[in-house]
Amino acid sequence: MNARLPIGVFDSGIGGLTVVRALAARLPHENIAYFGDTARVPYGVKSVETIAHYATQITTFLLDKQVKLLIVACNTMAAVASQAIRDLSPVPVLDVIDAGARAAVRATRSGRIGVIGTIATINSAAYTSAIHAHDAAVQVVPRACPLFVPLIEEGWLDHRVTRLTAEEYLIPLVQQDIDTLVLGCTHYPLLKPLLQEVVGGEVTLIDSADTVSEQAAALLASQALANPGTAVDYQYYVTDVPQRFQQVGERFLGRALAPVHVVNW
Numbered sequence: 001m002n003a004r005l006p007i008g009v010f011d012s013g014i015g016g017l018t019v020v021r022a023l024a025a026r027l028p029h030e031n032i033a034y035f036g037d038t039a040r041v042p043y044g045v046k047s048v049e050t051i052a053h054y055a056t057q058i059t060t061f062l063l064d065k066q067v068k069l070l071i072v073a074c075n076t077m078a079a080v081a082s083q084a085i086r087d088l089s090p091v092p093v094l095d096v097i098d099a100g101a102r103a104a105v106r107a108t109r110s111g112r113i114g115v116i117g118t119i120a121t122i123n124s125a126a127y128t129s130a131i132h133a134h135d136a137a138v139q140v141v142p143r144a145c146p147l148f149v150p151l152i153e154e155g156w157l158d159h160r161v162t163r164l165t166a167e168e169y170l171i172p173l174v175q176q177d178i179d180t181l182v183l184g185c186t187h188y189p190l191l192k193p194l195l196q197e198v199v200g201g202e203v204t205l206i207d208s209a210d211t212v213s214e215q216a217a218a219l220l221a222s223q224a225l226a227n228p229g230t231a232v233d234y235q236y237y238v239t240d241v242p243q244r245f246q247q248v249g250e251r252f253l254g255r256a257l258a259p260v261h262v263v264n265w
């Protein structure tokens with residue numbers, strides 16, 4: 001395997017750029033090929049069959065681009081299609097759910113963990129299974145928060161409508177004495193300051209973007225796959241409206257985006 005090959009990162013749209021941002025900070029010498037399915041986002045309200053079909057299409061696309069590692073940045077795809085993706089891939093696959101579950105189990109003291117995500121992610125109970133695989137005694141309190149994605153895409157990161165929505169979704173979780181909250185959706189890290197205020201300082205927020213980047217760093221080191229080169233190349237592939245991806249994406253990434261390619265299936 002050529003260590004100079006990029007890491008393939010994929011999401012239903014722009015949200016996975018929070019993972020690219022975390023990777024860029026943790027692994028600044030790695031090349032990245034990012035795929036965002038901007039024509040078909042959001043996935044979180046679609047059926048398991050549809051999400052799995054899209055996920056295998058994207059996996060095949062990135063494998064054709066020759067990547068050395070795949071990172072499923074989308075919680076919804078990881079929740080319902082993780083096995084299908086792994087079955088297809090000859091290269092290692094990491095996903096945000098396993099990373100987030102491990103970090104949450106490490107963080108909790110009370111043994112009560114809240115998990116928020118899209119409807120598909122929460123209905124799949126994938127986080128509950130992943131958390132229980134690490135510690136069966138932990139109590140998981142799940143909650144779907146479908147309004148967060150559109151509010152974040154609108155850029156309402158510190159807006160009274162977002163605050164009210166967050167209170168509505170999260171106060172019941174706090175009332176159930178959670179001490180850890182998993183941000184189980186690519187978009188949610190952008191709401192961290194507001195969510196922290198709503199749940200209070202005693203609740204630890206788990207950002208899967210950070211934890212999956214740590215896992216990627218460990219995996220590349222253990223398999224001698226870290227890029228020996230220094231000239232870093234980021235390629236972005238989307239299925240529609242590249243201008244909006246570029247515009248909103250800069251907010252997710254925290255810096256300018258390289259040229260964006262449009263993929264016609």
Ligand code: DGL
Binds near residue numbers: 044187
């Ligand atoms: N990327 C999705 C996730 O992490 C959120 C957006 C969507 O619903 O497609 O669950």
